[in-house]
Amino acid sequence: MVLVTGSAGRVGQTVVGELTARGQTVRGFDRVPTPGVADSVVGNIADTEACARACAGAHTLVHLAATPDDDDFMARLLPDNIVGFYNIMEAARLAGVRRLVLPSSGQVSWWRALAGPWPIHPDEPVAPKYWYAATKMFMESIGRSYSEMHGQSVIVVRLGWCPRTRAQVAEIAASEWAQDVYLSPGDSGRFFACAVEAPEELKFAIVYATSLPNHILRYDLEPTKRLLGFVPQERWPQGIEIVK
Numbered sequence: 505m506v507l508v509t510g511s512a513g514r515v516g517q518t519v520v521g522e523l524t525a526r527g528q529t530v531r532g533f534d535r536v537p538t539p540g541v542a543d544s545v546v547g548n549i550a551d552t553e554a555c556a557r558a559c560a561g562a563h564t565l566v567h568l569a570a571t572p573d574d575d576d577f578m579a580r581l582l583p584d585n586i587v588g589f590y591n592i593m594e595a596a597r598l599a600g601v602r603r604l605v606l607p608s609s610g611q612v613s614w615w616r617a618l619a620g621p622w623p624i625h626p627d628e629p630v631a632p633k634y635w636y637a638a639t640k641m642f643m644e645s646i647g648r649s650y651s652e653m654h655g656q657s658v659i660v661v662r663l664g665w666c667p668r669t670r671a672q673v674a675e676i677a678a679s680e681w682a683q684d685v686y687l688s689p690g691d692s693g694r695f696f697a698c699a700v701e702a703p704e705e706l707k708f709a710i711v712y713a714t715s716l717p718n719h720i721l722r723y724d725l726e727p728t729k730r731l732l733g734f735v736p737q738e739r740w741p742q743g744i745e746i747v748k
């Protein structure tokens with residue numbers, strides 16, 4: 505069974521849909537009810553008991569529950585992206601989860617990405633935007649540690665931009681750079697399915713995931729293809745009609 509936290513959210517819904525279509529058994533875990541799954545836990549990752557219940561029986565964790573952009577550090581980022589992340593990582597370890605798929609962000613290479621040259625390779629030094637990106641660096645580094653300390657397979661993905669609102673769609677429409685790092689809902693679901701189904705012996709990887717660029721390839725997608733077999737199929741503005 506694949507546990508998807510943040511399963512009711514923008515990315516979570518793409519993951520639940522694609523995994524279910526591929527015949528994977530999926531459990532959702534979100535603080536609000538998750539459409540499209542029979543098996544789900546409604547709860548908060550602040551709650552260690554809810555995390556333990558959600559992880560029981562899972563072989564893979566796709567951990568999407570988070571505050572997904574810059575926000576108040578003490579009220580949102582600290583409890584969701586640091587403490588809640590710790591809770592789910594520990595619950596997954598104790599439940600014997602073998603693979604962890606952890607969503608980082610292109611914001612970890614923000615200052616570098618503004619300047620070019622492109623494409624940026626995942627092995628290049630990072631240049632995080634601000635506090636949200638710093639929480640994703642925490643995720644990336646402890647993800648690496650868990651693969652070494654506990655032998656779990658850990659795949660970190662620096663996601664492009666899968667818009668949550670019509671306002672974000674308008675922002676992307678106004679920026680060539682944003683169109684190049686756009687991640688369509690369809691490609692998002694397919695990417696995460698590839699990560700879930702990647703070879704067991706993959707111990708640790710950091711990759712970028714975007715759709716096809718319209719202008720310039722900003723992030724190097726070669727490792728994503730080589731390690732996970734994922735190749736984007738869509739480009740901006742394909743798929744935006746699902747954003748309400």
Ligand SMILES: NC(=O)c1ccc[n+]([C@@H]2O[C@H](COP(=O)([O-])OP(=O)(O)OC[C@H]3O[C@@H](n4cnc5c(N)ncnc54)[C@H](O)[C@@H]3O)[C@@H](O)[C@H]2O)c1
Pocket residue numbers: 509510511512513514515516533534535536547548549550567568569570571572573583584588607608609610662663664665666667668
């Ligand atoms: N959408 C993007 O462009 C993008 C880009 C880079 C990284 N990410 C990352 O992908 C993940 C999903 O982002 P999204 O765009 O789907 O965001 P979203 O806000 O649409 O979904 C997040 C979901 O997590 C749930 N959630 C948040 N805090 C929780 C908590 N404490 N306990 C339980 N559930 C909680 C929310 O209810 C929501 O359904 C996040 O980790 C985000 O940082 C997203």
